[in-house]
Amino acid sequence: MADYTLPELPYAYDALAPHISAEIMELHHSKHHAAYVAGANAALAAMAEAREDGTIGTKALVLSRNLSFHLGGHTNHSIFWNNMSPDGGDKPEGELLAAITDTFGSFDKFQAHFTGTAMTIQGSGWAVLAWDQIGQQLIIEQMEDQSNGISVGIIPIVMLDMWEHAFYLQYKNVKGDYVKNWWNIVNWADASARFERARTQTAGLILPA
Numbered sequence: 001m002a003d004y005t006l007p008e009l010p011y012a013y014d015a016l017a018p019h020i021s022a023e024i025m026e027l028h029h030s031k032h033h034a035a036y037v038a039g040a041n042a043a044l045a046a047m048a049e050a051r052e053d054g055t056i057g058t059k060a061l062v063l064s065r066n067l068s069f070h071l072g073g074h075t076n077h078s079i080f081w082n083n084m085s086p087d088g089g090d091k092p093e094g095e096l097l098a099a100i101t102d103t104f105g106s107f108d109k110f111q112a113h114f115t116g117t118a119m120t121i122q123g124s125g126w127a128v129l130a131w132d133q134i135g136q137q138l139i140i141e142q143m144e145d146q147s148n149g150i151s152v153g154i155i156p157i158v159m160l161d162m163w164e165h166a167f168y169l170q171y172k173n174v175k176g177d178y179v180k181n182w183w184n185i186v187n188w189a190d191a192s193a194r195f196e197r198a199r200t201q202t203a204g205l206i207l208p209a
Contacts (some may be wrong), residue, residue: 006030006037007078015086021170027135029081032165036073036146043067058069058109071146076126085187092188096157096195102172103138111183114140114160118179129191130154131198155198158191 001102009029014022043066050056050063091097091107104110117140118127126143133153143150143159160182167178 001161003041004037004074006034007081009081011086016084016185019185020084024165024167024169025135028161028165029077033074033077036077038072039070040067040074043070050101064203065100068147069145072145076143076146076159076161079156080161082190083158083160083187084182084185085190086185088187089184092192096188096192099138100196110140115179117142118160118162121162125149126162127160128154128156130156131156131195131201133198133201136199155194155201157198158186159189166192176205 004053006029009025012022013025013029016025043063046059047056047063047067050059056063066071077162091149092100097107100107100110104113114127114129121127124145128143128150130139130141131154132139132151133155138157139151139154141150141154160179162175167175171178180188
């Protein structure tokens with residue numbers, strides 16, 4: 001079984017400053033993300049061992065939750081890093097902007113909706129702009145922790161990490177400043193590419209094979 005690996009960032013740790021400091025980026029990537037990768041690999045190894053020794057029936061619940069949490073952290077952060085760029089900010093262009101305008105009324109209304117979603121997360125989690133394969137439309141959802149509270153069948157387009165480790169060293173408890181400054185580094189080119197790939201998907205989850 002192949003191990004999950006920590007991806008390299010597409011920019012230097014200090015590239016997103018002053019919006020996100022180099023200290024935060026280094027700790028976030030090399031410590032927090034690395035821990036999720038290690039946790040996912042450990043959960044898979046424990047599952048394989050439990051299958052072999054016959055204890056999977058009693059261990060399946062906790063091992064499944066561990067895998068969901070750690071693999072969610074790995075997946076979410078892998079998207080999050082690429083969703084940001086030192087050359088980001090402003091607003092998207094082309095089809096993504098048209099879809100945002102059509103769905104949310106305007107980019108400003110979308111931005112207010114997404115910001116509100118991020119700011120009202122109870123505890124730790126993520127704000128997510130995603131493509132709903134079933135409804136064939138953009139939606140905004142909250143993700144609790146690393147994997148809970150999100151609909152099956154959505155494809156993430158833009159993800160914002162609202163765990164304290166993503167901002168506390170720089171912004172303390174003023175989450176609003178973190179979110180406001182994050183808009184200056186959103187990589188809309190990456191988001192647009194994800195959107196184009198997502199739209200090629202069908203509502204296969206509810207259709208017969």
